[in-house]
Amino acid sequence: MFGRLTVTEVVMIAGNHDYLKRDSYYLSFEWEKNVHMILSPDLSCVEFPEYSVAVYGFSYSSREITEECCKGAFAQGKQSREILLVHGGDEKHVPMKKEELLELGYDYIALGHIHKPQQLYPERAAYAGALEPVDKNDIGMHGYISGEITEEGVRTVFVPAALREYIHLTVPVTGGMTGHGIKEKMRKRIEEKGVQHIYKIILTGHRDPEIMFDTESLDNFGNIIEVIDNTTYAYQFSKLKEQNRENILGQFIESFSGSEKDSMEYQALCEGVHALMETRRG
Numbered sequence: 001m002f003g004r005l006t007v008t009e010v011v012m013i014a015g016n017h018d019y020l021k022r023d024s025y026y027l028s029f030e031w032e033k034n035v036h037m038i039l040s041p042d043l044s045c046v047e048f049p050e051y052s053v054a055v056y057g058f059s060y061s062s063r064e065i066t067e068e069c070c071k072g073a074f075a076q077g078k079q080s081r082e083i084l085l086v087h088g089g090d091e092k093h094v095p096m097k098k099e100e101l102l103e104l105g106y107d108y109i110a111l112g113h114i115h116k117p118q119q120l121y122p123e124r125a126a127y128a129g130a131l132e133p134v135d136k137n138d139i140g141m142h143g144y145i146s147g148e149i150t151e152e153g154v155r156t157v158f159v160p161a162a163l164r165e166y167i168h169l170t171v172p173v174t175g176g177m178t179g180h181g182i183k184e185k186m187r188k189r190i191e192e193k194g195v196q197h198i199y200k201i202i203l204t205g206h207r208d209p210e211i212m213f214d215t216e217s218l219d220n221f222g223n224i225i226e227v228i229d230n231t232t233y234a235y236q237f238s239k240l241k242e243q244n245r246e247n248i249l250g251q252f253i254e255s256f257s258g259s260e261k262d263s264m265e266y267q268a269l270c271e272g273v274h275a276l277m278e279t280r281r282g
């Protein structure tokens with residue numbers, strides 16, 4: 001596939017997942033002419049004199065690299081534009097400090113390992129992130145970074161390219177909404193955001209105590225991996241308290257007076273009242 005590219009040179013390094021084992025396919029594979037894999041575990045470079053560019057990097061030869069090997073990995077001035085490829089950034093995978101990276105003298109540092117795209121320093125160092133999200137908690141946009149080095153310096157732009165996103169979608173529920181109503185609301189919200197994405201739905205707000213909804217049946221498009229029901233029951237506590245001054249229900253509500261809507265106490269109030277009401281209903 002890389003070989004089909006017509007005006008592109010590909011430079012790559014092995015990371016912690018595809019590190020260079022003794023029988024690694026990387027060691028014997030014959031890449032197309034435009035593909036340059038840096039196999040050395042020590043800093044090496046590929047030069048492109050026609051573009052006045054040198055790309056530096058090193059590959060993993062073990063699952064982990066706990067040394068700070070970016071320390072002292074200075075740009076060597078072989079070409080007028082120099083780029084560094086690094087895979088890692090956490091404790092067990094090439095620990096590094098942002099300040100130290102920036103002092104190495106590269107025009108740009110292209111980072112991998114962390115799946116979420118993020119800039120370490122604008123126009124100088126960034127994680128492109130995974131091309132597609134690879135885990136259900138890998139939320140947000142995914143794509144690649146397109147960069148240009150000119151006389152004016154480096155300019156980068158993040159290009160969203162993933163076909164799907166994992167989205168955590170909050171759907172507010174109000175008292176009086178039926179199971180069908182909630183399902184319709186979810187359908188609308190998902191249609192607005194895109195049915196191609198994969199959703200974790202978080203139901204919030206208050207629901208009618210009489211309403212039972214089956215979270216299993218809410219999946220309109222087959223793209224919901226989880227429904228979390230964080231709703232509380234929509235009771236009118238002040239009215240219930242008035243009506244039940246003389247019994248345990250009224251006293252129970254009274255004992256929670258003043259609790260904040262989002263607090264654990266409020267949750268306990270809702271659950272407790274619901275339990276007491278259920279016993280009444282018999």
Ligand SMILES: [Mn+2]
Pocket residue numbers: 015016017087088112113114
């Ligand atoms: Mn990695």
